[in-house]
Amino acid sequence: MTNHAQTSIYDTLYIVGDVDRVIFMSQDTRFHVLKVLIEKTNTNFKDEAIVTGHFHDITEGESYRFTGKVTEHARFGEQFAAESFKKEVPDTKEGLIQYFSSEKFPGIGLKTAQKIVDTIGTDAISIISKDGKALEKVSGLTKAKRQMITETVQESNASDEAYLMMIRLNIEPSKRSKIIDTYKGDTLNIIQYHPYQLVSDIFGIGFKKADQIAINSGISPDDPERLVAGVMYTLNDEINSVGHTYIEVDTLKAKSLEILNTDKVYFSNEDIIIALETLADNKKIIISKDRVTLPSIYYAEHKSSEKLSNIINYKIDEIDEAQAKISLKKIEKSLSIQYSDKQSQAILNALTEKVSIITGGPGTGKTTIVKGIIALYKEMYDYKDFKEYEIGDYPIKLAAPTGRAAKRMADTSGIDARTIHRLIGWGQDTEADDILDNEIDAELIILDEMSMVDTWLFHQFMQNVMPHTRIVFVGDADQLPSVGPGTVFKDLIESSAIKTAILDTVYRQGEGSSIVKLAYDIANDENMNIETKFKDRVFFRANTNQIADLVDTVVSRAVDKGYDMRDIQVLAPIYRGPAGINILNKLLQGILNPASESKNELEFGDKIFRTGDKVIQLINRTEDNVFNGDSGIISSIHFKDDNNDKDKIVVEFDTGHIAYERKDLTELSHAYCTSIHKAQGSEYPIVIMPIVQSYYHMLMKNIVYTGITRAKESLILCGDPNAFYSAIKREGVERNTMLKEFLSKSFNTFNQEEKEEVLKEDYLTNDMINDEKIDPMIGMGDVSPYEFV
Numbered sequence: 001m002t003n004h005a006q007t008s009i010y011d012t013l014y015i016v017g018d019v020d021r022v023i024f025m026s027q028d029t030r031f032h033v034l035k036v037l038i039e040k041t042n043t044n045f046k047d048e049a050i051v052t053g054h055f056h057d058i059t060e061g062e063s064y065r066f067t068g069k070v071t072e073h074a075r076f077g078e079q080f081a082a083e084s085f086k087k088e089v090p091d092t093k094e095g096l097i098q099y100f101s102s103e104k105f106p107g108i109g110l111k112t113a114q115k116i117v118d119t120i121g122t123d124a125i126s127i128i129s130k131d132g133k134a135l136e137k138v139s140g141l142t143k144a145k146r147q148m149i150t151e152t153v154q155e156s157n158a159s160d161e162a163y164l165m166m167i168r169l170n171i172e173p174s175k176r177s178k179i180i181d182t183y184k185g186d187t188l189n190i191i192q193y194h195p196y197q198l199v200s201d202i203f204g205i206g207f208k209k210a211d212q213i214a215i216n217s218g219i220s221p222d223d224p225e226r227l228v229a230g231v232m233y234t235l236n237d238e239i240n241s242v243g244h245t246y247i248e249v250d251t252l253k254a255k256s257l258e259i260l261n262t263d264k265v266y267f268s269n270e271d272i273i274i275a276l277e278t279l280a281d282n283k284k285i286i287i288s289k290d291r292v293t294l295p296s297i298y299y300a301e302h303k304s305s306e307k308l309s310n311i312i313n314y315k316i317d318e319i320d321e322a323q324a325k326i327s328l329k330k331i332e333k334s335l336s337i338q339y340s341d342k343q344s345q346a347i348l349n350a351l352t353e354k355v356s357i358i359t360g361g362p363g364t365g366k367t368t369i370v371k372g373i374i375a376l377y378k379e380m381y382d383y384k385d386f387k388e389y390e391i392g393d394y395p396i397k398l399a400a401p402t403g404r405a406a407k408r409m410a411d412t413s414g415i416d417a418r419t420i421h422r423l424i425g426w427g428q429d430t431e432a433d434d435i436l437d438n439e440i441d442a443e444l445i446i447l448d449e450m451s452m453v454d455t456w457l458f459h460q461f462m463q464n465v466m467p468h469t470r471i472v473f474v475g476d477a478d479q480l481p482s483v484g485p486g487t488v489f490k491d492l493i494e495s496s497a498i499k500t501a502i503l504d505t506v507y508r509q510g511e512g513s514s515i516v517k518l519a520y521d522i523a524n525d526e527n528m529n530i531e532t533k534f535k536d537r538v539f540f541r542a543n544t545n546q547i548a549d550l551v552d553t554v555v556s557r558a559v560d561k562g563y564d565m566r567d568i569q570v571l572a573p574i575y576r577g578p579a580g581i582n583i584l585n586k587l588l589q590g591i592l593n594p595a596s597e598s599k600n601e602l603e604f605g606d607k608i609f610r611t612g613d614k615v616i617q618l619i620n621r622t623e624d625n626v627f628n629g630d631s632g633i634i635s636s637i638h639f640k641d642d643n644n645d646k647d648k649i650v651v652e653f654d655t656g657h658i659a660y661e662r663k664d665l666t667e668l669s670h671a672y673c674t675s676i677h678k679a680q681g682s683e684y685p686i687v688i689m690p691i692v693q694s695y696y697h698m699l700m701k702n703i704v705y706t707g708i709t710r711a712k713e714s715l716i717l718c719g720d721p722n723a724f725y726s727a728i729k730r731e732g733v734e735r736n737t738m739l740k741e742f743l744s745k746s747f748n749t750f751n752q753e754e755k756e757e758v759l760k761e762d763y764l765t766n767d768m769i770n771d772e773k774i775d776p777m778i779g780m781g782d783v784s785p786y787e788f789v
């Protein structure tokens with residue numbers, strides 16, 4: 001170790017200088033190795049030094065002040081290990097003028113920069129960062145420019161400090177930019193004093209992580225903010241991870257205490273009651289009898305049921321049913337089909353009822369019925385051909401919760417179909433308020449894949465339906481419930497308030513599909529031997545450790561036969577372990593999109609994204625019309641250079657191209673193998689689905705049912721037949737919901753007084769829904785959903 005003659009050990013060592021070159025940078029941890037040309041230092045380094053450390057934003061050619069210590073590297077010799085760094089702000093008149101006229105301050109030229117420095121002086125940066133009004137003295141600066149300069153200076157100061165604090169508090173590098181983007185100038189304050197706020201604001205930070213940050217920040221475990229955050233986290237978790245729309249007070253108490261109490265702190269039931277009262281007083285939760293929920297959910301369930309009941313009761317001209325039956329006969333002839341009685345009834349319901357439901361498993365004729373409904377409307381109301389209408393003018397609107405399902409609907413019906421989000425007008429630059437004013441101009445709306453619609457989406461949809469419009473909800477009630485909270489489709493059926501056609505005859509069987517038969521047998525709890533071989537399905541025995549090899553063999557063979565990555569989908573229910581989604585994705589990437597010189601690669605965490613990769617969006621990105629579960633292909637990867645200020649991945653989805661910066665990459669994952677939840681609403685020619693005992697927590701009937709019904713041509717099951725048999729006997733957790741109750745009340749007993757009682761909370765508004773809504777990942781068993789990204 002060098003003897004630093006000029007400095008005592010009590011002095012802080014520093015180096016001020018220009019970064020000549022970034023020798024190394026880890027994108028993930030932002031660990032840098034820099035060559036710095038020294039201007040000033042109290043170390044023994046002379047003209048230059050190698051400086052190492054974690055820095056969030058270093059630009060070659062710019063000047064920084066690094067503080068830290070001198071270390072000896074076994075191979076590279078003496079280096080300066082920086083513990084903190086700060087951009088060296090210019091303090092000469094010329095330097096400052098150059099700084100203010102740089103592109104950091106768009107619209108500020110040399111003249112204005114000079115005026116700023118002349119007026120405020122060479123301490124301009126420190127003065128502006130402390131005094132938000134300092135620029136008012138500078139003549140000729142518009143309010144907007146004053147604001148822009150002040151914000152830029154203050155943010156840049158604050159984010160340097162905040163970034164350092166996040167390193168000290170052990171906050172993962174991938175979360176740091178998101179946190180700074182969210183809190184801007186307030187970041188330091190939040191992470192140091194209110195870390196529990198991160199739990200509700202930052203995707204990927206859970207209560208445990210906030211606890212760690214709080215411990216590092218010296219916040220006591222009995223801090224009231226921790227208690228309240230723990231209760232709120234538990235409630236949110238039950239709603240977003242389990243899918244309940246309310247939780248019983250006693251259950252919430254017990255579950256909150258499980259995460260709050262440690263060997264260092266003890267909270268009692270009474271403490272939880274106090275927290276609940278505080279939260280209710282602050283209008284963060286609603287307590288109704290022995291139930292607790294979020295105001296947004298309560299409001300969404302109540303309002304949607306009320307609107308639905310209004311629509312059902314709104315009188316429109318009745319259809320001539322006898323005439324409709326005659327027309328339907330004509331349609332059968334022209335389509336060369338004979339609808340069964342149930343199918344015909346389902347079609348007629350779409351005309352005779354304001355709202356009706358069609359539910360049935362695969363191959364029961366839902367698509368065929370939708371075609372019949374469209375044809376009958378055309379016939380009865382003399383609609384012209386779809387092609388003769390302007391876009392969006394056709395009186396029948398079709399929609400589904402995912403882009404894929406909507407595309408399938410459009411392909412099979414021959415008329416336009418969209419995602420429900422698009423139907424209700426949610427797109428780029430849409431504000432929440434606009435959506436709720438955006439009525440859907442339609443005589444009939446048909447929504448498919450209804451089992452995927454959650455409480456929030458259902459509310460938003462219902463608010464936009466016009467009173468005269470008829471609605472047909474179509475789906476398969478045996479599939480997994482929605483990813484978001486609620487069991488909307490099941491509740492609508494079970495409320496008995498809506499005429500429902502339950503289809504139970506499979507027609508596709510005639511074409512020799514044993515996959516559909518299997519789905520049916522599972523839904524109806526029939527006995528079966530899953531190892532019986534069929535032309536279109538097979539079960540290979542394998543233990544957990546053999547799954548990867550088996551998948552490798554099957555996929556390689558499919559590729560040899562000419563199938564490509566879009567045709568083959570591996571589905572698994574869990575992310576970790578030797579037969580988990582993560583490992584299978586790595587393996588499949590190697591087979592289906594191997595590395596090559598012509599493909600760019602970008603490393604992010606433990607993933608390598610490569611040009612040509614099949615990827616999946618993990619949360620809703622409504623503004624770009626890309627939703628949780630949509631998959632696409634990486635069309636290009638761009639690196640930070642003269643033309644790009646940031647690394648970027650561009651993904652081609654069915655709906656268009658979307659660019660992801662590094663900070664957005666937590667939203668993206670590989671999609672060679674996806675969870676069964678995420679595959680809902682999509683179908684694939686070949687589905688490969690391992691089922692092994694190590695999936696124990698996720699071995700459930702509706703998961704297996706949903707997985708196998710994604711296969712259109714071939715289904716390859718592999719694993720342990722006993723794991724399969726136990727899965728199809730196990731029902732998923734029943735979700736607590738209020739919709740059914742509200743619905744039956746709306747229809748039968750609700751009087752005005754009761755309605756007012758239910759909605760006595762006058763702060764319940766539509767805006768709240770958008771404020772509170774967070775993107776959920778449901779049913780992931782023992783693993784926290786946040787750990788997947």
Ligand SMILES: Nc1ncnc2c1ncn2[C@@H]1O[C@H](COP(=O)(O)OP(=O)(O)OP(=O)(O)O)[C@@H](O)[C@H]1O
Pocket residue numbers: 337338339340343360361362363364365366367368369507508
């Ligand atoms: N009444 C019927 N008579 C003869 N064939 C029928 C009848 N109804 C449906 N089919 C045929 O059965 C097959 C499955 O029907 P369809 O695609 O409409 O079912 P689905 O419920 O939409 O299935 P999935 O949900 O799997 O797409 C189709 O080939 C269709 O032509």
